[in-house]
Amino acid sequence: MVARLGDERATERVAVLMTPTEKAAYADRASSLGLSLGQFFREAGAVYGTQSTHAEEEALEAALRHLELSTSRTEQALDEALAEVRAALNAGS
Numbered sequence: 001m002v003a004r005l006g007d008e009r010a011t012e013r014v015a016v017l018m019t020p021t022e023k024a025a026y027a028d029r030a031s032s033l034g035l036s037l038g039q040f041f042r043e044a045g046a047v048y049g050t051q052s053t054h055a056e057e058e059a060l061e062a063a064l065r066h067l068e069l070s071t072s073r074t075e076q077a078l079d080e081a082l083a084e085v086r087a088a089l090n091a092g093s
Contacts, residue, residue, distance in 0.1 A: 010038075
């Protein structure tokens with residue numbers, strides 16, 4: 001939500017044209033959330049564009065799976081390299 005500065009009061013109006021059906025639907029949704037219609041639109045506007053989309057979430061999940069696989073492979077390669085170093089050290093003793 002967009003924060004108000006200090007004791008700033010909401011005094012500006014924004015006219016939004018919509019059909020009576022749309023207005024009734026928004027009023028019902030606002031009421032079901034315990035909000036005035038104005039507060040409903042202020043809060044909706046504040047979060048608009050900040051929520052990730054399904055495609056973004058899928059891309060992040062794919063990147064995470066790739067990172068996990070890469071990390072697993074790296075750990076395995078390090079374990080194998082350490083085993084070779086230990087074997088070489090033991091052979092030289």
